[in-house]
Amino acid sequence: MSEIDIEWPWQYSFPPFFTLQPHPETRSKQVAAWKSLILDYCKKNKVCIVDIREADQLPLFNNSAINRKLESGVIVSILGELQKTGNAAAVDKSKNRWEIYWHTLEEWGSIIHDYVTSNGLTNSVMTLFELNQGESQEEFHGLHTDVLIKALKTLEEQRKCELILSDEDQGVKFF
């Protein structure tokens, strides 16, 4: 995974940022700051999957410069907040693996649809590999396949595409 140096917000080097604040108003500000930081970080680094058990290894949750880590319990509760706005979802029941959607799945769907229509690719079949690993420099380039499938499913519900999910070739036909 290539690390792109992102511009950390001031909170990132503020030690109390890594302790969940008990004061309600303070906490809401803190959590909001965390939410935007997480989405920003994931977007810049194209991180789609976060494993709580390995969160220590992400500089996002571990600022070694000030020697502070965000506790996994706190991470889960913040990701839970993100889930409410459709920006994250737990993959497993124990809430250890999370998918992060810096665009919600619906947004992804319309972004892909816009791309397809503007490039005249309607009524053609594309492989998912073409979409997220192809030569295009669209935003969804490098998007995790699982996330891509979920985004396309939202399109499928709108009858804008049809997913072809066989074992070997995963493709999609746009209408």
Added chain:
Amino acid sequence: MNRFVYTNANLLENESILLTETNVRLYDGDQKTSFEGGELALTTHRLLWGRPGQIASGQTCLSLNLSLICYYEQESPTGFGFSRSRKILVFLYDLENGNENPNGPQYSSIYNFIKLSFREGFHTDIVQVLNDTLQRKLWLTPVQSPSQSGAKALPQIKLRTGIVGIERSLQEKQKATDESINVAFQDLSKLMTMAKDMVRLTRLISTKIKEKQGDITDDETVQFKSYLLSLGIDDPVTRESYKSDNQYYKGLARQISDFMCKHIEEVGGMMALTDVFCRLNRARGLELLSPEDILNACKLMDSLDLPLKLYQFSSGVMVLQLRTLSDETVANSTLELLEEKESISAEELSQLLGISTTLAKERLLSTERYGKCCRDDSIEGLRFYPNLFLTQE
């Protein structure tokens, strides 16, 4: 018998007579000698034999150094024993110069023991004492300065042999412990009776110093005066002088307020109730207050319009604080400190303000409740920072 020398009966320095026996005859080995019917004196250093009266008057008599005695035994009474005569066999070491003694009654002897024959038995337990003396070997201790020899003049006779000896020494130890305990408690009861006088004395001094206030310039005197004044409440409020508990608590509340107000101002307007308890009781000296009484009195403060009031933090810690002091002003002043220091822990704040750590923590927590600071809970401990979440965007 050749180990005896003629000497005068004056005691050496450090020497003392342990016991005397009368009507003693000396034997050279098994042979009777002409030294009979005399007095025998056992000292810490020697065995003296003289005609009656000779030893007491310090005349010349026979002397045997105890250092020459090897061991001794009592001769068991023979079959003809109607007589009360008892004998002690004393075995002796050889003399250094070939067993020849020019200064004694006998130049040389074929025997290496003598007998002491007590015609009329013992009047004292000479056997025990002799044994003890031989073991202590006092003649070996160097001659000491005259001032100490006076104390040595009365040597204690300790019986240390056998089970009886051990038992006795145990008993003595117990007795000594008992005595020291008794003495200790005697002191305590004396202290109790003295305490009242001491308090009165302290008051006397303090009033005297008050009278002479104008003359005092010396720093030490001023300090002493302040100690005294801070120590004493002149007329403590006591339960006995009030008819009802309620009145008592009211009176007490007023007094606590008067006394503590100054102290609480000094420490920044807030003092934990435990500290109040300690300070009050130290000041009262006698007529101590129970924690419950103080608590009850403090609870009444709010209704009495006193400058102090009782305040309970949400954690349960109770403090006396100035009425003028509100949570918000405390929070603001704490915030000022925080902004100055950037971040602070309860310990640092307590040192900074000279308050207890508990109080410092309460201050920080209440500042946090006002949203003026935020916490950083790490392995290094709990620290507080200015609340940049709300102030900085």
